[in-house]
Amino acid sequence: MLHGLIVAAHGKRYDVELADGSIVSCVTRGKKSELACGDRVEIKRTDTADGVVENFLPRTSLLYRSNEYRKKLLAANVTQILIVLAARPSYYPELLDRCLVAAGAEDIRPLIVLNKADLPESAEALARLRLYEQLGYPVLALCAKRDIAPLLPWLQGHTSVLVGQSGMGKSTLVNALLPAAQARTREISSALDSGKHTTTAARLYHLNGDSHLIDSPGLQEFGLAHLTPDQIEHAFVEFRPYLGKCRFNNCRHLNEPDCALHNAVAAGLIAESRLLCYHKLIQHPV
Numbered sequence: 001m002l003h004g005l006i007v008a009a010h011g012k013r014y015d016v017e018l019a020d021g022s023i024v025s026c027v028t029r030g031k032k033s034e035l036a037c038g039d040r041v042e043i044k045r046t047d048t049a050d051g052v053v054e055n056f057l058p059r060t061s062l063l064y065r066s067n068e069y070r071k072k073l074l075a076a077n078v079t080q081i082l083i084v085l086a087a088r089p090s091y092y093p094e095l096l097d098r099c100l101v102a103a104g105a106e107d108i109r110p111l112i113v114l115n116k117a118d119l120p121e122s123a124e125a126l127a128r129l130r131l132y133e134q135l136g137y138p139v140l141a142l143c144a145k146r147d148i149a150p151l152l153p154w155l156q157g158h159t160s161v162l163v164g165q166s167g168m169g170k171s172t173l174v175n176a177l178l179p180a181a182q183a184r185t186r187e188i189s190s191a192l193d194s195g196k197h198t199t200t201a202a203r204l205y206h207l208n209g210d211s212h213l214i215d216s217p218g219l220q221e222f223g224l225a226h227l228t229p230d231q232i233e234h235a236f237v238e239f240r241p242y243l244g245k246c247r248f249n250n251c252r253h254l255n256e257p258d259c260a261l262h263n264a265v266a267a268g269l270i271a272e273s274r275l276l277c278y279h280k281l282i283q284h285p286v
């Protein structure tokens with residue numbers, strides 16, 4: 001049995017990197033394919049370049065989204081999520097809240113990255129992101145095309161997953177961070193013939209010995225069907241001091257009388273937009 005790390009997920013095939021740096025293209029046994037990029041696995045070779053995943057090791061975190069029917073695993077064992085936004089094309093604010101809730105539920109540290117900071121519209125976007133900064137979420141404005149240096153200290157020592165809508169410049173960011181690694185990946189992929197016929201769900205790159213980056217495809221939606229209303233309300237960090245203080249124990253903070261969250265909004269202690277967003281997420285988690 002060999003130990004390895006899933007460095008790319010293509011549908012039901014996984015590229016597994018072994019300790020010597022070689023890559024084996026693996027399938028799972030039976031219908032079991034609940035694996036993600038970043039998973040540590042045990043494999044058996046069936047050939048020089050092919051193998052079967054026999055087992056996966058316990059995860060420290062698993063970032064995924066879900067609807068009523070299925071889960072979509074994004075990345076395993078990550079410590080940080082980089083949510084990439086841009087002022088043009090305009091980003092979908094609810095997607096940001098959904099990413100933050102999913103990350104909060106798995107204790108993954110978020111970093112909000114406003115890319116294309118040189119655009120004139122960026123000042124307004126940054127002003128809107130100030131609310132998140134006040135909540136304790138770091139916000140970093142940068143222009144990945146010109147200078148990626150401001151991001152580097154944030155990545156050190158972390159396994160970070162990059163998420164974002166398409167058009168936010170996520171691939172520009174990856175290219176700026178990893179020109180050499182990407183060229184190598186293309187070589188490996190064509191040698192293994194993997195990833196040619198299926199879309200690649202995610203790919204892991206090594207930035208250095210203890211910093212890694214997982215790139216995931218552009219998102220248009222982020223379903224949270226896997227979270228309970230309790231988990232969702234706890235993921236709104238500023239709600240926590242008020243939870244359990246409503247008149248009704250089972251208060252969902254909708255129209256119930258004497259709701260501590262509504263009172264906090266009325267007193268200007270919680271932004272109304274966040275309470276409305278919470279309503280939307282518990283009523284329409286998908």
Ligand code: ZN
Nearest residue numbers: 246251253259
């Ligand atoms: Zn309430």
